[in-house]
Amino acid sequence: MTKKIKCIYCSEKLYKKEYIYHLETEHTYQYEELINRIVELNNEGYTIKEIEEYVNLPEKHIYNKLEILREEKEKYNVKKPLKITNWEPKDFELEATTVWSFPDRGKWATHSGKYRGNWSPYIPRNVILRYSQKNDVVLDQFLGSGTTLIEAKLLERKGIGVDINPDAIKIAKENLRFKKNYEYEPTIYNADARNLNLIKDNSIDLICTHPPYANIIKYSEGIKDDLSHFDIDEFIEEMGKVAKESYRVLKEGKYCAILIGDTRRNKHMVPLGFKVMQEFLNAGFLLKETIIKEQHNCKATGLWYRRSIEYNFLLIAHEYLFVFRKPEE
Numbered sequence: 001m002t003k004k005i006k007c008i009y010c011s012e013k014l015y016k017k018e019y020i021y022h023l024e025t026e027h028t029y030q031y032e033e034l035i036n037r038i039v040e041l042n043n044e045g046y047t048i049k050e051i052e053e054y055v056n057l058p059e060k061h062i063y064n065k066l067e068i069l070r071e072e073k074e075k076y077n078v079k080k081p082l083k084i085t086n087w088e089p090k091d092f093e094l095e096a097t098t099v100w101s102f103p104d105r106g107k108w109a110t111h112s113g114k115y116r117g118n119w120s121p122y123i124p125r126n127v128i129l130r131y132s133q134k135n136d137v138v139l140d141q142f143l144g145s146g147t148t149l150i151e152a153k154l155l156e157r158k159g160i161g162v163d164i165n166p167d168a169i170k171i172a173k174e175n176l177r178f179k180k181n182y183e184y185e186p187t188i189y190n191a192d193a194r195n196l197n198l199i200k201d202n203s204i205d206l207i208c209t210h211p212p213y214a215n216i217i218k219y220s221e222g223i224k225d226d227l228s229h230f231d232i233d234e235f236i237e238e239m240g241k242v243a244k245e246s247y248r249v250l251k252e253g254k255y256c257a258i259l260i261g262d263t264r265r266n267k268h269m270v271p272l273g274f275k276v277m278q279e280f281l282n283a284g285f286l287l288k289e290t291i292i293k294e295q296h297n298c299k300a301t302g303l304w305y306r307r308s309i310e311y312n313f314l315l316i317a318h319e320y321l322f323v324f325r326k327p328e329e
């Protein structure tokens, strides 16, 4: 038996699921106020669960009501309700070897696999926990959908995000909408990773980032500074500029982690990963770790399996996570 609750306006006892209908019909004015409050909390970034605690209505009703109001656009401007089931991964353990593999990519908080080419939140979580402290400043200058900054915010670091594409920024802001102590609200710039003049020298505690892999996946159309429009040789040169800027903004003794993969052209491998690593070494960094990250989206089945045999090549199923350290002078 579900317990009955007492109406706060007339003291009638009702089942929780009848309550909203009761308010709607018996206390029209108060009901309108309540809905305004729900919309306000939702738009401020409270989750359905948190709103439930405020207004004492069932989660499902709050969610459905918000969805209905979202469609009736004239009356309210309702943001997408935040339905979050877990704030953290279950049974999380730090990686301890140089091979990382996350078959289940991770769906806690507002993470989802929707942004094309986004990285598993397990990667920034591991990097942030290993190479930074609470209250540190964490930079991701290829922000994308905001995966790194979501982790930074959850782990109480101050995030700075940069992306060249205003659409990515919109998505990242939406994903970062959840409430947390205001100190950990990230700062986000629509800017170029090759020129971080908004960020002071020696001011960042950790860089954790995931650039495009030359033009293997294009992230935009018509944004000329988008590095996913550059072919391999030019891309590597441009990544040299990114390495120099990373070096400039990072504090001495601190770490810079970057995920990058290789590619194939015609019949041969192009060691894009190693070439980018070399650019970071040239900028003055020391190599702290080379981590192999297994890729799970590459299926050695069907057509690709047959091709691998027929043309005699292996399907690339790994990327590199290089961790660099800026030496003390």
Ligand SMILES: C[S@@+](CC[C@H](N)C(=O)[O-])C[C@H]1O[C@@H](n2cnc3c(N)ncnc32)[C@H](O)[C@@H]1O
Residues within 6 Å of the ligand: 115, 117, 118, 119, 120, 141, 142, 143, 144, 145, 146, 147, 148, 162, 163, 164, 165, 168, 191, 192, 193, 194, 209, 210, 211, 212, 219, 220, 225, 226, 227, 228
């Ligand atoms: C691999 S995605 C990052 C995905 C991100 N880690 C995530 O989980 O969503 C690369 C991002 O780099 C951005 N980008 C490309 N060129 C850039 C540039 N010159 N400066 C800053 N960002 C750039 C793209 O818009 C894209 O969002």
Ligand SMILES: [Zn+2]
Residues within 6 Å of the ligand: 007, 008, 009, 010, 011, 012, 022, 026, 027
């Ligand atoms: Zn009542």
